[in-house]
Amino acid sequence: MLPDSLNKDIKQINSAKFKQMLLVATNTLKEVEDEINDLNIFPVPDGDTGTNMYLTLSNAIEEIEFTTEDSVGAVANKLAMGALMGARGNSGVILSQLLRGLADGIGNAKLLTAEVLANGLQKASDKAYQAVMKPVEGTILTVAKDVGKKAKKLASELTVVELLIEVVKEAEKSVANTPNLLHTLKEADVVDAGGKGYQMFLTGLLQGLSSDNSIIIREQVGAKSNTKVDLSQIEEFGYCTEFIVKNARVEANEFKEILSEYGDSIIAVKSGDILKVHVHAGHPGSVLEEGLKYGQLTRIKIENMSEQHEERLRKEIEAEQVDVSEEQKVVGGIGVLAVAAGEGLEVIFKKLGVANVLLGGQSMNPSIQDLLESVEEINTNKVIILPNNKNVISTAEQVKELTDKEIEVIPTRTIPQGVTAMMVFNPEGDLQEVTTEMKKEVDFVKTGEITYAVRDTKINELEINKGDILGLIEGNIEVVSSHYNQAALDLLEDMVEADDSLITIYVGEEVSSEDKKELIHNLEEVYEDFDIEIYDGYQPIYYYIISVE
Template sequence: MQALDAVAVRQWADACVRSLDANRDDIDRINVFPVPDGDTGTNLSQTMRSAQDSLLRTPVDSVGQALAALARGALAGARGNSGVILSQVLRGLAEAAQDAATAGAQAIRRALHRADELATAAVSRPVPGTVLTVLHAAAEAARDCPSDNLDDVVTAAAKAGALALADTPRQLAVLAEAGVVDAGAKGLVVLLDTLVAVITGRPLDVPFAASPPRTPESLTTAREAGSAEYEYEVMYLLDGASDTDLLKQRLAALGDCVSVVGDGADLWTVHVHCNDIGAAVEAGIAHGRPHRITVARFADQITAQAPRFVRDRAVVVLVEGEGAAELFRSEGAVVAEPTDNPADLLAVVVSTRARHVTLLPGDPDLREPLEEAVAQAVASGQDVVVVPTFSPVQALSALAVHDPSRRPGDDVVAMAEAAAATRRGEVKVSEREAITWVGRCQPGDLLGMLDGEVVLVEPGPADVPALSCRLVDRMLAGGGELVTVLLGEEAPEGLDEVLENHLRVAHPEVELAAYRGGQPGAVLSVGVE
C-alpha cells in the first residue's frame, strides 16, 4: 500500500482497538510513573474505542475526513492523561491530511511531525522517557527516512519508536527500578506497529475479539501523573472556549496535570487533578459551556470498559409506528425508524454491540443506503447481513423463525425463506395521479397493492373495509393458512373485526393475526403465509 485512504484508516482503527485490548493488561501492569497501579492501557483502549465509534458513525470518502472523525471521537471520549495525548496524536494526523483524499509518505511525515507538536503542547511539564520521547523519535525517523515509499517510512517510524521505548528506563529512574518501560510509550508503539501491519499487509498477531474485561475488584481509578495530594480527576468537554490560556492558569491554581486541548475547531477537552471539583467546573463555565462532566476519585473502584461485542447475535428491524415498534421489540428485535442516511443506519448497527447482526429493512427504498452502511460495518469487523423484507409483515415472518441457537448463516437462510414465502399486500390512499396496471388513479383514491403492484383501485371516498376484504381474497386465491395484518395510522376503527368476520365466512380454514401498527400514512399491511 503506497497511499493511506479512508478504508485503510478504518482498518487501522479496528486493528488499534484490537491491539490495545490485547495489550491492555500488560500496559496497565507496567504503569509505574509517576504513581504505580495505573490504568494507562485501559484509558488508551477506551479512548481509541471512542475514536473508532466516531469513525463508524461518520460517512467519509477521504483519508482526511476519516482521520478527522477519529480525532473528534478520541477528544470527546478521552480518558486520563494518556487518552488526552492520544487525541492530540490523532488530531495531528488529521490536520496534516486535512484536504487529502489519500496520504502518501510525505503526508505521513508531516502528520507525525504535527502530532509530535500537538502532543507536546498538551503536556504542561514534558518529561524525558515518556510517550512524548517515543513520538518525537518516530517523527524524526519518518522525516529522515531516505525512501519515499510509504511502507518504508512507517516502518522506520515504528522501529525508531520501539528503540526509544526500550531506552525509556535509562531516562526515568523509576522505570529502571521497576524493570519496565513507560506504559504510555508502549501504547504508542502498539499503534505504530498496527499501522505498519495495515500498510504492509502483514497479518496482525492479536486476537480478533476484545480480551475479556477484568473484574471490578481488580480495577482502581489510578493517576497516570501528578501529585498524590489531589484526590480527584475532573474531565469535561468545553464548547465555545473564550480564553484557553487563562483557563489553564485558573486550573493550575487548583491542582496539577492540567490540559486543555482542542480538535482544531470549537471543541475542547479539559483535564485536571484537584480537590475542589466545583471550582474546576466553575472555571470551565467562566470560559465556555462545559458538558459531559466526569469525576473520578482515585481511591474508588471502577468497572472495566466492556468489549466491543457484548452479545453474539442481534436482529434489527427498521419500521415506523409505535405499535409496530412495540410488537417487534416484544419479539426481541432492536427497532429503529427507517432512514436513507447511511450514517444513521450504521449507528444503529454499531449500537447493538453484537458480533452478528441481521437487518430486516421492511422497505425496498432503503437498499442503497443500507448497502453503504453494511459495507462500512463489515469493513470494521462486524458481521452484518440484510434479509430482503419489503414490508413489516415480511419482517414479522422472518423474525418468527429466528433461532439464536442456530449458526448465523443457517438462521439467515431460514429467515430469508420465511420472508420470501410471505405474500405482501397493502391498502393505501393515492397521493398523486398515476397510471397503474388496472387503470388510472387520482389523488385520494384507495389502492390495493400486491407485491408492490397496484391491483385494485377504488375511487375516493372509498369503502376501506370492502376493499381490504377484496385484497385479502385475492391474496388467498393461491392458498394460505395465516393472514397477518398491521393496522396503519389511517385504518378505520373496527377494520380488524370486519376482516375477522369476513375470513370466518369466506375462508374458515385461515387464521387471522391482527395488530395495531400505527404506521404513519398507512391504512393496512397484509401478509399471507
C-alpha cells in the first residue's frame, strides 16, 4: 500500500529529505521487530533477526540524527559507519554491509536521483554477497540481489519516487518467493526473516517520502519525547541502571512506557521471556521495584554516572600530562577476548588465561563496537577473539579492520569449544601458530546444550511446542523433552562414543541444587568409567552446556 500524498514526479531528493526517509525507515523496522523475530525458524532463544537489524540501524541513525551534511553521499557514509560499529548478529552484520554498499554506490552525490539510488542498491547487493563466505539463496542476500537488478533495469525510465515504489514491490515479491528457494522455510511455512527486514527497511524509505514533519526517533536512539519524567528531578548525571528480567510478564514497549516515569535513555529488548533493560534514572531502586513486578531480576548493574564522568575527566587529564609512546603503552605477547554470559563461565575463562570476557552470547549478541572496545582494553598488541556463539563470529571478524592491533578470530560456536581452545593457548607464542593450534583443538570436543523452545515450529520432522525442553548437538535439535535433566541424559546417549572418556557439565542459573545433585547421581551411575566434571556456569538461556571428549 502506497503512502498518502506521495508525489511521484519528484526526480531528486536532497540530504534533509534523505535523512528523513532513513529516520522513518528505522521506526518502521521497530514497528515490525516482533513480527520479524517470529519468522525465525529455530525455536531456541537467540539474537533474533528483527531485534538485531533494528539495533544495528538504530546505532547508524545516531550518526546522522543531528548531522548538517548537505549531500546524500555524506549522510549515507555516516550511516554506514554507524551501522558497522553497531552491527549485532549475522543479520546486523549483513545489514551493515548493505548500507556500506549503498553508500559506496551513492558515492559523493549531492542529490539522490533514480540512477544514484539504483547504483546504491546494486552495490549494496554486491557488498553483502562479498561479506558472506558461503552465500545461501532464499535469504536477505537474494532479496537484495533481486532489488538491485530491478533498480538498475528501470532507473533510466523512472523518477526516483517511481523507482522506489517498484523496488518495494520487487522486495515484497522476492521475500514471498524465499520459501521456494530454501526448504527449511517451506517446511516451517515462513518467509526469510532477514529478507523481510530488508523489505521493511525499503518500505520505510518510501513512507519517509510522504512525511513532511520531523520524525523523532524513539528512546533507543536518543529520543526524550513523550516522557513523563521531570528531568530536573534527576541528578546532573544520574545512575546508569541495567538488569535482566527473567520469565518476564511484560512486553518491551509496555515496560519502556512504565520506565518513562523514572528516567530516560531507555532501552528494553525482549527475547522469549528474557527482558534486557537499560535506563538512566535518578532513583534506580524505583526502577528495580518495577522490574520485580514482572519477573525475577538478574545481572543488575548500577553505575553512578557522575563518578564515571569525574573518572573520565581524571583519565583525560592524566593522558595529557603523561607522554607515553604507543610502544610503551602496549605489552608484548597475545591476549584473548572471550564472549560469554554467566559469572561462573567468566571465572573459568579467566582462570584459563583469557584477558577479557565480554558479556554476551545467545540472545545477547554484542555489537562490533562492544567487541572493539573490549579488544582495546587488552594490554597487548596481538589479540585472539573467541566468539563462542555462531551469531557472534561474523561480528568479531569485522573488528580486524577497525584496530591497529593484530586480530585473529577462532570461529568457536560454543562455550566448550572456547574452553578447549584455551587449553593449548600460549601467550608468548607466534600469533599464527598459536591460532592454528587452538583451531585444531576445537575439533576434538563435542557440544550439547539444553535449552527451551520460545515458539511453536516444525523442524527436522520434529513437532516442537513453545516451552518444550530442547537438547541440541552442535546446534542441531536432537531431543525434545519435558524436563531438562531427562533431556541431558537423552542427549548424552546420542553424544557419547566408545573412545570418549570425559564429560563436562556447565550448570545454568535456572537449575535447582536438587536437580543438579540428581543429574550428577545419574551420570555417575550410567557413566561410571568416565571422568565427570561439573561447574557452575550460572549462564542464562541454557540449563546445561555439555562437553564430551
